[in-house]
Amino acid sequence: MKKSISKSATLLxxxxxxxxxxxxxxxxxxxxxxxxxxxxxIMSDDHTRQAISAYSDRYGITTPNxxxxxxEGLIFSNSYVANSISGPSRACMLTGKHSHKNGFRNNSDxxxxxxxxxxxxxxxxxxxxxxxGKWHLSSDPxxxxxxxxxxxxxxxxxxxxxxxxxxxxxxxxxxxDLITNKSINWLEQRDKSRPFCLFVHxxxxxxxxxxxxxxxLTEFEGTDYPLPDNFFDNYEGRQAAGEQxxxxxxxxxxxxxxxxxxxxxxxxxxxxxxxxxxxxxxxAVWDSVYNPIQxxxxxxxxxxxxxxxxxxxxxxxxxxxxAKAMDDNIGRLIEYLKANNLLxxxxxxxxxxxxxxxxxxxxxxxxxxxxxxxSTPMIVRMPRRFQARGKVDEFVQNIDHAPTFLEIxxxxxxxxxxxxxxxPILKGKHPKNWRKSLYYHxxxxxxxxxxxxxxxxxxxxxxxxxxxxxxxxxELYDLKNDPSEMHNLINNPEQAKNIxxxxxxxxxxxxxxxxxxxxxxxxN
Ligand SMILES: [Ca+2]
Numbered sequence: 437m438k439k440s441i442s443k444s445a446t447l448l449x450x451x452x453x454x455x456x457x458x459x460x461x462x463x464x465x466x467x468x469x470x471x472x473x474x475x476x477x478i479m480s481d482d483h484t485r486q487a488i489s490a491y492s493d494r495y496g497i498t499t500p501n502x503x504x505x506x507x508e509g510l511i512f513s514n515s516y517v518a519n520s521i522s523g524p525s526r527a528c529m530l531t532g533k534h535s536h537k538n539g540f541r542n543n544s545d546x547x548x549x550x551x552x553x554x555x556x557x558x559x560x561x562x563x564x565x566x567x568x569g570k571w572h573l574s575s576d577p578x579x580x581x582x583x584x585x586x587x588x589x590x591x592x593x594x595x596x597x598x599x600x601x602x603x604x605x606x607x608x609x610x611x612x613d614l615i616t617n618k619s620i621n622w623l624e625q626r627d628k629s630r631p632f633c634l635f636v637h638x639x640x641x642x643x644x645x646x647x648x649x650x651x652x653l654t655e656f657e658g659t660d661y662p663l664p665d666n667f668f669d670n671y672e673g674r675q676a677a678g679e680q681x682x683x684x685x686x687x688x689x690x691x692x693x694x695x696x697x698x699x700x701x702x703x704x705x706x707x708x709x710x711x712x713x714x715x716x717x718x719x720a721v722w723d724s725v726y727n728p729i730q731x732x733x734x735x736x737x738x739x740x741x742x743x744x745x746x747x748x749x750x751x752x753x754x755x756x757x758x759a760k761a762m763d764d765n766i767g768r769l770i771e772y773l774k775a776n777n778l779l780x781x782x783x784x785x786x787x788x789x790x791x792x793x794x795x796x797x798x799x800x801x802x803x804x805x806x807x808x809x810x811s812t813p814m815i816v817r818m819p820r821r822f823q824a825r826g827k828v829d830e831f832v833q834n835i836d837h838a839p840t841f842l843e844i845x846x847x848x849x850x851x852x853x854x855x856x857x858x859x860p861i862l863k864g865k866h867p868k869n870w871r872k873s874l875y876y877h878x879x880x881x882x883x884x885x886x887x888x889x890x891x892x893x894x895x896x897x898x899x900x901x902x903x904x905x906x907x908x909x910x911e912l913y914d915l916k917n918d919p920s921e922m923h924n925l926i927n928n929p930e931q932a933k934n935i936x937x938x939x940x941x942x943x944x945x946x947x948x949x950x951x952x953x954x955x956x957x958x959x960n
Contacts, residue, residue: 469821472563472631473844474782477837478769479529479635480762481522481570481642482802484792485813487759495661495794497756501767505786505817510828510862515814516874516894517790517834520802523547523572524879525789525834526637530554530579532838532853535877536951540573542880547573552850554838555579558633561847566622569615569637576600580635584618586611590639592646592758593713608715610648611639612758616765620772633841636769640762643800644692646710647757649721655760656753657725663748666920668741669797673924674911676888676903682793682801684751685744687885694750696730699737748795755794783844783862784817785837796920803887805876805901806921810894816862824864831871831894832858854949872896875945877953881905891953893942900938902955912938 485491489498490506491513518528519535527540530553535541539548555565556579564581571577571585584599595611597604597618606614619636626632647653671678681687690698691708714722729750738746766786773779791809793799802809814832818824835855842849843857860867877891892901899921901911912925912935925931939957946954 471781472846473819474631474778475633475841475844476769476773476782476784477633477635477841478638478766478784478786479526480638480640480786480788482790482792483641483759483762483788483813484794484808485811486794486808487641487756487792488813490815491813495752495756496659497656497759499759499763501763501770502786502813502815504770505766505784506815508825509784509816509818509822510824510826512814512816512828512830512832514829514831515787515812515833516810516831516876517812518876519878520790520804520809520876521878521880522570522789523574526571526573528834529837532835532855534835534854534875534949534951535879536953537852537854537949542883543572544880544883546575549573549575549578552852553579554841555633555635557842557847557850558845561845562630563845564626564630564632565634566619566626566632567635567637568618568622569635570639570642571637582622584622585637586639589642591713592639592710593718594715595639608718610650610761612648612761612765613650615639616769619769623772623776623778631845633845638762638765641755641758644695644708644710645751645754645758646695647754648761649714649718651761651764653721653725653757656756659753661749661752663745664794664796666922667744667748667795667798669922671797673927675909676890676907676911677797677804677806679886679888680799680804681884681886682799682803684748684795684798684800685741688747688751688800694747695726695754696733699734744798751800752794779817780820783819783822786813786815786817787834788812789834801885803878803880803885805878805890805892805894805899807915807919810876818862822862822864824862828861830858830861830866831874832861833874873941873945875942875949875951877951891942891946891951893938893945895938895941898934898938900935900942902942904953904955910935 486494487497488502490503490511517525519525521543523543524535524540527538527547531538532554559565559579565579567577567580567583570590577583584597586595586597590611592611594605594607595614615638773782790802791811792802793808796808836858839849839853839855839857840859843859873893873895875893879889881889888903888907889905890901890903892899897916899913899915903909910926912931913921914925943957
């Protein structure tokens with residue numbers, strides 16, 4: 437009997453303890469869910485999906501740290517920008533508005549920092565906000581408790597960075613390492629009682645793609661990379677594509693881009709300023725890798741297509757080196773967050789200011805509304821309270837970050853913000869009324885790389901583009917049958933009805949977003 441009572445008491449005790457534990461766990465979980473989420477927005481420059489192993493294995497590059505973010509969260513397969521160039525893309529992200537509304541249409545504009553921005557609204561809601569790295573909006577940042585930025589494009593070696601108070605040169609430093617160090621330092625000294633939103637904006641992997649002498653500069657040297665099928669594109673039926681100046685064969689330059697002199701001696705005298713920013717020991721490592729390449733090209737006497745392919749091989753190797761150094765640094769930042777118990781209450785977004793051509797159509801650079809540069813990687817590491825994992829197919833655009841971060845912070849989304857909050861998607865939902873098409877508008881012409889002004893619409897299957905200004909051409913692509921966008925169907929009679937429908941949809945988007953530059957509709 438005694439034994440039995442004892443057993444019952446033990447069972448009861450176990451049951452009670454179980455209840456208590458359950459109740460504690462529930463309380464702990466709800467307390468955790470009530471804590472405001474921190475946000476870390478990591479944005480690289482020109483890092484395209486083709487060079488991220490979570491998206492593509494085409495180049496055999498592994499980006500283990502970016503991939504890990506994807507494994508522990510969501511990878512967006514249909515993420516796009518509103519204007520595929522640096523400053524405009526950054527302005528879209530900060531404001532949640534298309535370029536014609538935030539006023540920053542091309543890289544020669546200056547951002548009006550007095551306007552409403554997402555960081556300002558987060559700040560008013562009690563978030564600490566910091567911007568570290570590439571800013572590229574000309575005017576000084578507003579809406580940040582702390583900022584420490586590169587001037588303009590910045591430099592890979594001996595970078596200059598400036599704050600509200602001071603401009604500093606960092607000899608013997610590599611930009612990607614430095615931006616990561618500064619981000620970690622800011623996290624260390626922040627007010628730990630308040631939530632934060634930290635923007636880590638890398639210079640990498642921007643041209644002229646200088647790898648890190650402090651890691652392995654010989655990496656990727658031994659590999660021959662496959663040419664994209666359309667590397668020798670003849671641009672038939674696509675006038676604007678034929679008139680650009682971003683061809684690897686013609687425009688990827690000796691010295692500045694290729695880091696070696698032309699073997700025929702026609703190169704301009706030392707355009708490669710990045711090299712001069714290195715100290716002697718950095719130059720010694722650099723020379724040990726690039727001097728043999730100079731000897732190789734001097735000996736080879738390459739011409740025409742062979743020379744174009746050689747340039748492509750050099751381009752891909754240098755690009756991947758820069759990307760590898762950045763992936764390493766993203767790993768270092770994540771390790772810091774883990775060691776400091778920040779990972780489970782922080783939403784981490786990894787993206788780029790736009791995609792990039794890796795030899796498709798024979799190109800480097802971006803700007804066009806074609807898929808490689810209109811799209812951008814977007815990977816979100818989820819804090820513990822969000823259960824969704826895996827691939828997301830909904831259309832998202834860089835104007836969506838602002839409303840999303842505001843909703844996360846409990847701030848009412850202002851009516852003039854044009855993006856949509858993707859918070860429901862982060863919560864695993866697939867809203868039925870989610871956008872079915874995307875609007876795009878590029879303005880920088882005349883300008884570097886000579887890409888004509890254009891706007892367009894992308895639906896799930898089709899893309900319609902209008903090039904305007906000094907040209908008036910339309911292009912239609914069937915992305916299902918022609919994902920590389922090689923066949924302009926605008927004059928195909930079978931597409932006439934479809935074209936009318938897409939023009940109507942494009943016009944509706946221009947009206948909805950209140951773009952003052954729009955085409956004449958209805959058409960006769
Ligand atoms: Ca860029």
